[in-house]
Amino acid sequence: MTRSSRATESGLPHDLSFEATIAAIEKRIEEAASDEDRAAAQAELERESRRVFSKLTPWQHVELARHAQRPRMLDYTSRLLDDFVELHGDRALGDDPALVGGIGRFRGRSLVVVGQQKGVSTDEKVKRNFGMPHPEGYRKALRLFELAERLGLPVVTLVDTPAAHPGLDAEQHGQGPAIARNLWALTRLHTPVFTAILGEGGSGGALGIAVGDWVAMFEHAIYVICPPERCAEILWRDPAKKELAASALRVTAAELLELGVIDAVLPEPGGGAHRNPDAAADVLAEELDRFLAGVDEGRWTLEARQQKFRRMGRWEDAG
């Protein structure tokens, strides 16, 4: 329905329908005969991107967050980090390729980096279970969080997952308790934790690595209690009402900032992060740099993270 078949024209397969006019201008830039034409088309592209993206519906945000071309965790780490040494295994049951972790170097310092990798090619997606971690993945993350604390390294978590894996083996190995243990561990982890929601922040599967001092979220990412399709199915027995659910659930970064559950919105380059991953990675790098500068200036305390989460929620006192 929303997928158009513009693959051959724009070079970007799976363009979303509302991206069609942007893709057409991009094609003109590519084929421009003169620098003048190119500059004119470039200006038009910026205008058109702004026009289209200024009135995105919540459901279109969902589509963008899941965009086939959206940069993945490893697209960010390769740009953000000078080096990354991946580490494997939860030291108990196995290694989970959906959840990547290791030691990264960022502007002359070491970090522990953990995140979900959805995969790009079909083979990689299957290998990485579409970025849906098993308990082994959450336990690998926990092991790396603890390593970071022992060695005094800041933690960076990069969130991009539809959900924690729903499956027989995941249940047998304690998916719920594994996520719970991470939440608990992050509320007491005595080292700075920076979190970025890159694309999809899917429920407990996302939160299991997202209890950060500073939670930044890309402008067109989503962060949900439950996928809108499933929300519509549960509440109204009709997954087709997903667009209504996407609006009602308040899934966008701007809305979540207002609700006080994230700390910052990271602006994306015109047309979305997938049209310029380098620029998106630069935005993330600057945000991380600002966070680490604050840490260096002594502005980090564990208590602030604990109090931030303690305050979250909105209720009424009828007394």
Added chain:
Amino acid sequence: MAFLKRRRFISVIGRKSAVPPGVWMKCAGCNQPVIRTEVGANQWVCPRCNYHLRITARRRIQYLVDPDSFQETHGTIVSADPLGFSVDEVNYSYRERVKKAKEKTGLNEAMITGFGRIESTRTVLALMDFSFRGGSMGSAVGEKFCRAVDDAVRERLPVVLFAASGGARMEEGLLSLVQMAKTADAVRRINEARLPYIAVLTDPTTGGVYASFASLADIILAEPGAHIGFAGPRLIESALKVELPEGFQSAEYQFRNGFVDRIVNRTELRPLLGKLLRYLSTP
């Protein structure tokens, strides 16, 4: 599928109002007719087959706490509608649903908190009630649990949780999700105060409640046959296109896999909790 069949029966006899006020009722576990008053006198456990019916938080208190020792706390904390979750197209209003839940259950929220004595040991209690919006956790439930924990830390009392929940409350969106972190942080405070925390997982304990404070207790007990797990069985079936094995995500399954300390019959919970609280409070 056995699991779904079982659930259907529960919806028939689990809700009191749906049961005709007869002398006999049909047990969902053994499908046999049983005398209603006998089941009731046995804390709503089938005397024939030990099937544990779902019960309300108020009944729990009655079965568990020393007479007249329960003092409810934070009862005025109620759900707001922080997202303005009303969808005219499908005629759905969260505010309306909460109002109806209050009328139906006589409760203000899906969790009751308070102080009470269990076999003489003063305890902070948090009891969830599945009949209030499926025991779902929104901002109010999260806040109540946190305040109950604050009470326990301040007065140096143990915490006992009775979990019964379908998971996080959808209509408060991400505010519900972050209650998982908030309640996990509350458990941290119990731990750092070196106070005991015991959770009893009852039917059902799933989703965001299971993946946060309910599975973080020092001691985890479960009622026989309780459904306990993270992902819903229907979701797993549709995602994996498999039929789930008999007894999947039952209390017994979780016990076998090492996630539950003991499976305890409802009628034996009070003496066991009383003993554990005594042993852990006066080492």
